[in-house]
Amino acid sequence: MSNDRPWLAQYPAGVPSQIDVDEYPSIVSVLDNAIANYRDRPAFSNLGRxxxxxxxxxxxxxxxxxxxxxxxxxxxxxxxxxxxxxxxxxxxxxxxxxxxxxxxxxxxxxxxxxxxxxxxxxxxxxxxxxxxxxxxxxxxxxxxxxxxxxxxxxxxxxxxxxxxxxxxxxxxxxxxxxxxxxxxxxxxxxxxxxxxxxxxxxxxxQSGDIAFLQYTGGTTGVSKGAMLTHRNLVANMQQAAAWIGTNVRMGEEVIITALPLYHIFALTANGLVFMKFGGLNHMITNPRDMPGFVKELKKVPFTAITGVNTLFNGLLNTPGFEEVDFSRLHLTLGGGMAVQRSVADRWKKLTGTTLVEAYGLTETSPAACINPMDLADYNGAIGLPIPSTDACIKDEDGNLVPTGEVGELCIKGPQVMKGYWNRPEETAQVMDSEGWLHTGDMARMDEKGFFYIVDRKKDMILVSGFNVYPNEVEDVIAMMPGVLEVAAVGVADDKSGEAVKVVIVKKDPSLTEEQVKTHARANLTGYKQPRVVEFRTELPKTNVGKILRRELRD
Known part of the structure; x- marks a missing residue:
């Protein structure tokens, strides 16, 4: 299946199927190049300096x-x-x-x-x-x-x-x-x-030298250092730059960097890609202070922004955000967690820019799939494998599954890590003999080569033998105007093994459990409907704003 690469036919005009990994031998040479070309241009801005x-x-x-x-x-x-x-x-x-x-x-x-x-x-x-x-x-x-x-x-x-x-x-x-x-x-x-x-x-x-030890996987127990080489990061920078660079103005881009640069998404997508473009990274120190964040956005003529669903949702729900000048904005990239349709639709309506969903992992430096930048509207997919990247869907035994069927998403490309630091046995668990990285994400590919995440292997809820994917339940509940945030998890159930539980932060204080269940009944089959509805003032999140389902389960 990976040989015919159906996704290449869907590539936007001007995006190559392969990138030149060896154009820059290291991240340092990318920096040297940017310094030579843009020496007097602004590179990083923070707190007024x-x-x-x-x-x-x-x-x-x-x-x-x-x-x-x-x-x-x-x-x-x-x-x-x-x-x-x-x-x-x-x-x-x-x-x-x-x-x-x-x-x-x-x-x-x-x-x-x-x-x-x-x-x-x-x-x-x-x-x-x-x-x-x-x-x-x-x-x-x-x-x-x-x-x-x-x-x-x-x-x-x-x-x-x-x-x-x-x-x-x-x-x-x-x-x-x-x-x-x-x-x-x-x-x-x-x-x-x-x-x-x-x-x-x-x-x-050397290109094979380790540039970053990027720790990940704290959710599965002890965190492991992904060995990301200069070549891994240069490759991913080249891939992302080729993908988004068709409408970029060299030396003139201003990207809002609200996700921390210590996180792989902002590190590569903002720090490296926009350095190659000679752009300015406008760094936000504390994006959790949403009113302060919006105040800052009003001062900056920005052209691009990256974020996670919770960040975009937070901005859309902050008074004054509608007064921000979006006239120069041409790129909004969402990753790190699933983008919800309701958030993407509101973003497009307010800013005039499509919230383009991307998919990646720490282990892939991070980008593996991105939706076409000329996408008219949110499509629910994580996109197409980017240049020089292969992707496929495998079953438990490592066999390819037919198009449209669900299995584990596997990735191969120059951005895939060298392995986990000092953990050969853990590396062997995720990287097979053919060089495929097993992501632990359950996904499917359609006939055009678009990939859709259905969920994390370990977040899946099993109700009477049926797989329930929390993302789907969350998307449905998030459609309710009275819901600010929602997370779905599995809870033990005597009859069905597991049942669905949703934890909701209200936007409308009068929202009731019964309203949620009625809405779910209208939109989800029986076994996917939440048996338990709990209201909280906030959801546990990682520092990047990803909802910690694990904590809700525990």
Whole structure:
């Protein structure tokens, strides 16, 4: 089935079937190219301060020189970063990569238990942490191999007096910076000064070198580091750029980066793809502050935005969002979780731009399928396999299933990870002998080559032997105007083995259980209808806004 690639016939005009993976030998060469072409153009902007490509060049070179010259780190050593979107993030990331080292992206909201595991598992030699999370690092340091802690305040790159004011307010007014003391820690700005005393020698970076250890799979127990090489990320950047680049204006794009750059979606789609385009990443530090986020959007003439369904839904439900100027917006990309039709329809109506759904995994750097950018309207599919990517649907025994039937989605392409860090047996569980990555997502392909996710293997609800896919139930309930957010999970049931339970956050306070059940009866067959309806004030979510069904099940 993968040989005839029916999806190629559906490719939009100008999108190639293959990309040149070897145009750039590393992420560093992509950066060098952007610096050469767009030196004086804005690259990253946050909290009112903008850095040009030239400034990113200079600052990241200093950080690289610090890591090599002062810390004497050796090629392949790991350096962890623990911070939300702020100017220090791109400086540090590109600095680490330019030094021939590996970035370990760390979720700043991690508990001590989660951070301890990730630092110990990755064997990180150093960590750069925002002051707000320093106390967590202090707690776990003794159980790790970290030799140097580099600390920074959110305002540190904002210039005087603004930076000092931001740092003061966070610590003393908002009380968001718990006290911590780490012996021998150095400030980020001091590290940059020290780096400035060294000359950065050219480092030989191979395409197969590990650029990022991107941790994933905390939902299945202990999180594992996906080894993403320079080639993996360059390939995915080339694939996504080829896909979305047909209507891009080089050097003029402004993308809203509200998802954290430590998450693979924003890292590649915003950080790398728009760097290749010479664009500006406008970083949002705290997108959960929706009124603040909308205020920011009113100031920025943005051309593109990426996000997850909860983010788009949140914006649509925030007063003032309808006053934002969408005249330059030509690209809205949704991924990370299923986009709901009701959200996509409202987005299109308000902004005039189609919310294009994409699909990917940490293990695929991340993009594997994207819908055509010239899609007129939401279609419920995750799209077509992107250039140089193969996809197929296999059954439990590894055989291809007929078109239209449900099985496990498998992906093959240059963006597929090298494997899990120090976990050969876990790697073997997801990567078969023919090089297919088994995604754990249940999907089907139609005759045109569009793929549709029906659900995660492990989220599937089994009611009297019938498979119920939570996404479908959630989509139906989300159509109700009184529903703000919904998640569907399976609960144990004496008669049917499992029954469907929905957990709802109300938009209309008067919404009742009976109304929900009546609506479900009208739209779902008997076994798919929720037996239990629970109302809550909020749903548990990951830091990127993905709903944690697992927590609702537990």
């Amino acid at each position: 903008t850095l040009t490509y030239g400034e990113i060049d200079e600052l990241s070179a200093r950080f690289a020189a610090y890591l090599l010259g002062e810390l004497k780190l050796k090629k392949g050593d790991r350096v962890a970063i623990m911070m939300p979107n702020c100017l220090q993030y791109p400086i540090a990331t590109f600095g680490i990569l330019r030094a021939g080292l590996t970035v370990v992206n760390t979720n700043p909201m991690y508990t001590a238990r989660e951070l301890r595991h990730q630092l110990a598992d990755s064997g990180a030699s150093a960590i750069l942490v925002l002051d707000n999370f320093g106390s967590v690092v202090q707690e776990v340091l003794a159980d790790t191999q970290v030799k140097q802690v580099i600390t920074t305040g959110l305002g540190d790159m904002l210039g005087f007096p603004k930076g000092a004011i931001v740092n003061f307010v966070l610590k003393h007014v908002k009380k968001m910076v718990p006290d911590y003391r780490i012996a021998g820690a150095i400030r980020f700005k001091d590290a940059l000064d020290l780096g400035g005393k060294h000359t950065l020698q050219p480092i030989d970076i």
